[in-house]
Amino acid sequence: MDRRIWQGLTRVDGVPADDRGLAYGDGLFETVRVSAGRPVLMERHWARLSAGCARLGIPELPFWHDALDDFLAGRGDGVVKLLVTRGGGGRGYLPPADVAPVFMLGWHALPDYPAEYGESGIAAGHCQLTLATQPALAGIKHLNRLEQVLLRRELAAQPDCAEAVVLDGEGRVVEGVFSNIFLVRDGVLITPDLSRCGVRGVLRDALLDAAAAAGLPWRVGDVGPADCRDADEWFFCNSVYGIWPVRRWGERAWRPGPMTRQCQAMISAWFRPA
Amino acid sequence: MDRRIWQGLTRVDGVPADDRGLAYGDGLFETVRVSAGRPVLMERHWARLSAGCARLGIPELPFWHDALDDFLAGRGDGVVKLLVTRGGGGRGYLPPADVAPVFMLGWHALPDYPAEYGESGIAAGHCQLTLATQPALAGIKHLNRLEQVLLRRELAAQPDCAEAVVLDGEGRVVEGVFSNIFLVRDGVLITPDLSRCGVRGVLRDALLDAAAAAGLPWRVGDVGPADCRDADEWFFCNSVYGIWPVRRWGERAWRPGPMTRQCQAMISAWFRPA
Numbered sequence: 001m002d003r004r005i006w007q008g009l010t011r012v013d014g015v016p017a018d019d020r021g022l023a024y025g026d027g028l029f030e031t032v033r034v035s036a037g038r039p040v041l042m043e044r045h046w047a048r049l050s051a052g053c054a055r056l057g058i059p060e061l062p063f064w065h066d067a068l069d070d071f072l073a074g075r076g077d078g079v080v081k082l083l084v085t086r087g088g089g090g091r092g093y094l095p096p097a098d099v100a101p102v103f104m105l106g107w108h109a110l111p112d113y114p115a116e117y118g119e120s121g122i123a124a125g126h127c128q129l130t131l132a133t134q135p136a137l138a139g140i141k142h143l144n145r146l147e148q149v150l151l152r153r154e155l156a157a158q159p160d161c162a163e164a165v166v167l168d169g170e171g172r173v174v175e176g177v178f179s180n181i182f183l184v185r186d187g188v189l190i191t192p193d194l195s196r197c198g199v200r201g202v203l204r205d206a207l208l209d210a211a212a213a214a215g216l217p218w219r220v221g222d223v224g225p226a227d228c229r230d231a232d233e234w235f236f237c238n239s240v241y242g243i244w245p246v247r248r249w250g251e252r253a254w255r256p257g258p259m260t261r262q263c264q265a266m267i268s269a270w271f272r273p274a
Numbered sequence: 275m276d277r278r279i280w281q282g283l284t285r286v287d288g289v290p291a292d293d294r295g296l297a298y299g300d301g302l303f304e305t306v307r308v309s310a311g312r313p314v315l316m317e318r319h320w321a322r323l324s325a326g327c328a329r330l331g332i333p334e335l336p337f338w339h340d341a342l343d344d345f346l347a348g349r350g351d352g353v354v355k356l357l358v359t360r361g362g363g364g365r366g367y368l369p370p371a372d373v374a375p376v377f378m379l380g381w382h383a384l385p386d387y388p389a390e391y392g393e394s395g396i397a398a399g400h401c402q403l404t405l406a407t408q409p410a411l412a413g414i415k416h417l418n419r420l421e422q423v424l425l426r427r428e429l430a431a432q433p434d435c436a437e438a439v440v441l442d443g444e445g446r447v448v449e450g451v452f453s454n455i456f457l458v459r460d461g462v463l464i465t466p467d468l469s470r471c472g473v474r475g476v477l478r479d480a481l482l483d484a485a486a487a488a489g490l491p492w493r494v495g496d497v498g499p500a501d502c503r504d505a506d507e508w509f510f511c512n513s514v515y516g517i518w519p520v521r522r523w524g525e526r527a528w529r530p531g532p533m534t535r536q537c538q539a540m541i542s543a544w545f546r547p548a
Contacts, residue, residue: 003291014288015296017277017378022289023357024419025299031365056420057427081365083297091305091355091382093419093426093452104291108365132406132471133443137420144418145298145367146330146411152367153331169407178367197406 002107004071007087008100009063019102021085024093025143027102028052030082030202033110033240036273037075039068041239044202049084052140058086058101071105079108079240085143113241117162118264121247121256122236125161127154127177130169131197139200151177162244163236165228168197173223179236179244180204183227184259189218190227203239203267210266216259233257242267276381278345281361282374283337293376295359298367299417301376302326304356304476307384307514310547311349313342315513318476323358326414332360332375345379353382353514359417387515391436392538395521395530396510399435401428401451404443405471413474425451436518437510439502442471447497453510453518454478457501458533463492464501477513477541484540490533507531516541 005012020026030049033040046065053060064082072080083104089096129150137144155164155177163176173192175181180201183190189211194200211218228234229252235245243264245256279286294300304323307314320339327334338356346354357378363370403424411418429438429451437450447466449455454475457464463485468474485492502508503526509519517538519530 005291015291015293017279017289017380019289019296020423022293022296022359023303023417024423025417026420026423029297056423079365085296091353091380092385093422094430095423095427106291106365111366129410132408134406134421136403136424142420143297143299144420146300146416146418147408148367149294149298149300149330149369150410153369156368 004067004105006067006103009061015102015104016088018088019085020087020089020095021083021102021143023089025145026056026089026095027058027083027085027143028056029084029141029143031240032080032082033271034072034075034078034080035271036077037072038274039072039080040271041202041206044206045082045239048141048200048202049082052142053084055136055140056086056142057095058084059099061101061103064103067103068105071107075107078110081106081108083143111240113162117244118242121245121254122162123160123248124236124246125155125158125164126250127151127164127166129154130167131174133168133196135196138197139194141199148177165225165249167225171224173225173228174198176236179238181223181228181234181236182207182263183223183231183234184257185227185231187217187259189216189259190223191220192223193220201238203237203242206270207237207263207266233260235260235263237267242271278341278379280341280377283335289376289378290362292362293359294361294363294369295357295376295417297363299419300330300363300369301332301357301359301417302330302415303358303417304415305514306354306356307545308346308349308352308354309545310351311346312548313346313354314545315476315480318480319356319513322415322474322476323356326416327358329410329414330360330416331369332358333373335375335377338377341377342379345381349381352384355380355382357417385514387436391518392516395519395528396436397434397522398510398520399429399432399438400524401425401438401440403428404441405448407442407470409470412471413468415473422451439499439523441499445498447499447502448472450510453512455497455502455508455510456481456537457497457505457508458531459501459505461491461533463490463533464497465494466497467494475512477511477516480544481511481537481540507534509534509537511541516545
């Protein structure tokens, strides 16, 4: 495994056993697609990591940027994972006053999803477990991911489905298990509000900004399962695989539509080597 | 730091960098008071850890029990922390089929809380952050503890208060920041239902069983802030410090009552060296 770890400013061999990331999930991560050595949409990943650090009160260390550049030098296509924790902390929930955050970089191969997921679309499943509502932690990509672990097992029990729709406790559509969701209805691009729960995907926000810049009508708001069922087209997205159109969900079938193809074209420009 | 770590059956020097406890909080912990080398209420701690492993699908390894006995040999008073994770797991939420769970034991000094917390009681604070409702994770002591980290910081900003009341999003009293809560009203011992969120403390459940065995009237159910305000007596408890009576909360003051003293007497027998 190709990995580098720092505690504060110091390069270390492993994660300290008293690390608060391990003890409490007290930290954040980013999973970034790398195209010919270049991390895609990296400024947005840094911005989300910064927002997470601010929310949790974890100091950011400026050398992280140079450390990533150095780690990626000479690489090709793959995925780089950034992980930040508050660092060591003894026993007890209270963060120590003097913090040396841990920063970890890991290199991974691109996952080998079938190309037809992007081309002709996927069958989408449905998860029974619903996401808890916690506005204080919504949007950021923190390390408290047991809900996603349980959801991912539910998805694995639906072997025909590459992704699945996840609801909150009030029955609203939030996201996929490891993706965000977009619908198209009457030419409007719609994605769920994530202020109560869910992760604000880097690709989701980039798509919204691109839609706004291109003059496409878009809306962030409450979405119900019926909105998915009645959508003209809809898709899952994340910053590693891009966009997977939905071709089947329950009783209904779709073909990838023009808005989906337009979004895929934008993304493929972002994913292309510089 | 006095610590031992195993991956599967193998003693290791540190936590693997790809550990799923670190990546996702995919694991559990127990914090156990040790009295003259004896872990107090240990069979209940093992039972809660087992329940957590079953809930998350993490295999339990029988040698953990012997490893704990060996770790505690020759020790005096303190706290032993047990931490279990699903083990290593690459990138992605799906647990690997073949799992070698990590087991970590750590030895800590008893926290030096003032003796008057138990004798004359504490001032209790109030937290603004509310707990999210997630029945799938309620009750067990998993590693997704960012809510508690944020709550502990709120408590630290109330320096007169040793603990604080934590509500759920619907305004029900759930627990303290690192404790459970009991009220006494008209001679009945009452503690909040924890099926939606919160941690089922080992001492909480031991107190309920002891109350039942002693023929004391008790009830588990919904508790509101008004129930605390109107309580004849009330207290916080956890398995490290025991019981802290509440002597002040907001405008109201209390003196430790007879039921609180009876519960403290039961606990002090449990905490006494064998």
